[in-house]
Amino acid sequence: MKSNIVIFPELFIGGLSTDIREAKSRIFAEQATNRLAEVCKSLKIHCIFGAPHLQNGELLNAVFSAQPDGEIRYLCNKAFLYSNFEKVTFATRPSHRVHNINGKKIAILICYEVNFPQIFDKLFKTHRDIDVIIVPTASSRHFDYVPEVIVRSRAIEFGVPVIFVNQVGKVGDIDFGGKSCVAWPDGKYTLLSGLCEELHSFTFKKNENLPKIPYINGEDYESIEYKINLIS
Numbered sequence: 001m002k003s004n005i006v007i008f009p010e011l012f013i014g015g016l017s018t019d020i021r022e023a024k025s026r027i028f029a030e031q032a033t034n035r036l037a038e039v040c041k042s043l044k045i046h047c048i049f050g051a052p053h054l055q056n057g058e059l060l061n062a063v064f065s066a067q068p069d070g071e072i073r074y075l076c077n078k079a080f081l082y083s084n085f086e087k088v089t090f091a092t093r094p095s096h097r098v099h100n101i102n103g104k105k106i107a108i109l110i111c112y113e114v115n116f117p118q119i120f121d122k123l124f125k126t127h128r129d130i131d132v133i134i135v136p137t138a139s140s141r142h143f144d145y146v147p148e149v150i151v152r153s154r155a156i157e158f159g160v161p162v163i164f165v166n167q168v169g170k171v172g173d174i175d176f177g178g179k180s181c182v183a184w185p186d187g188k189y190t191l192l193s194g195l196c197e198e199l200h201s202f203t204f205k206k207n208e209n210l211p212k213i214p215y216i217n218g219e220d221y222e223s224i225e226y227k228i229n230l231i232s
Contacts, residue, residue, distance in 0.1 A: 003201050004102050005046045009167040009180075010078075010111050010138040011061065013051035017171050020052055021059070021089060033064065033072060041070035046102050050110070050136045053077065058091035063108050063136055065101055075099055078110040080119075097123060104131040111137040115150055120158050130160055132204060137166040141177040148179070148189075155183035161204045168195050 013036070014020050014029040029052055040047045046065060053062035053074060060077035067073065076095035081087045098107045107123050107130045114135045123130065133154065139146060147164050155162040162183045167176040178195040182202060192200040 003045060005048065005104075006040075007134060007163060007165045008047070008049035008136065009165050010050040010063075010136040011052065012049045012136070012167075015171055016085075016138045016167075016174060026052060026054060026059075033066075037066045037070045037072050040066040040068060044068040048075070048101070048106075048108070048134060048136065050138070052090075055093065058093070059089060060093060061086065061090045061110065063110060065099070076108055076110070078113065080113045080116065082112040098127045098130060105129055106131065107133045109133065109135050111135065111139055114146065114154060114162075114164070117154065117157060120154055124158055130158075132160055133158070133162045135162060135164045137164060138174075139166055139177055141175050144177055144179060147177075147181045147183075147191075151181065152183040152187065152189050155185050156187055159185045161185065168193070168197055 010016075011020070013032045014025065019025045020029075033051055036047060036049065045068060048063060048065050050061070050063050053060040053064075061081070062077045063075045065073045065075055076097050077093055078086075078090065079092045079095075081090060081092065097109065098105060100106075105127065107127070109119060113119055114137075120133070135151065137146075147166070151162050151164045163181075164183070165180045166178055168178040169176055178193050180192045180198075180200075182190045182192065182204065184190070184204075190202065192198070192202070
């Protein structure tokens with residue numbers, strides 16, 4: 001069966017290294033992005049991938065989509081930067097996180113951002129009909145608990161599949177943790193990869209019959225905020 005959407009990790013193009021600051025690296029990243037667009041056009045598929053993005057003189061840790069017609073679309077940039085390297089290398093700018101891709105309403109969070117249920121909460125306040133959440137990631141082996149626990153928690157809390165796509169291999173001192181996975185709203189967890197480069201395919205559909213936490217199921221948000229204020 002032909003895949004409709006292919007997903008790659010955070011900074012799949014460009015990489016998480018000091019070289020990304022250099023102009024020659026950004027030129028290479030642009031060339032690689034254009035080549036990926038050509039492949040997507042020839043295969044008539046969508047591709048979501050991480051790459052650096054230079055905007056008004058500032059470098060962003062961004063996510064793009066390559067369209068079946070070969071068009072490259074900037075989707076969003078990482079707002080929650082984790083390491084000191086990221087904080088001195090990348091700027092942050094407002095960006096939309098929910099996009100219609102191949103008929104699906106897809107929310108995108110980048111790596112560290114999956115740790116914050118507050119981000120999910122804000123997205124679901126505005127977009128109640130999100131189909132899936134995609135998390136392109138470049139995290140090390142020290143954070144194995146993220147796909148195993150946190151990603152699964154977000155899927156259960158918000159009632160949609162969460163697709164976690166992590167880098168593998170080693171760059172400098174970073175030993176990437178792999179363990180790309182799909183976490184399902186019923187608590188199940190599908191491990192897609194270990195610590196090597198692998199290609200997997202899967203099919204998902206939104207299950208409207210699963211129970212959801214009340215505030216995702218339509219409870220008034222102001223009422224929730226009032227109740228939280230009662231707790232000390």
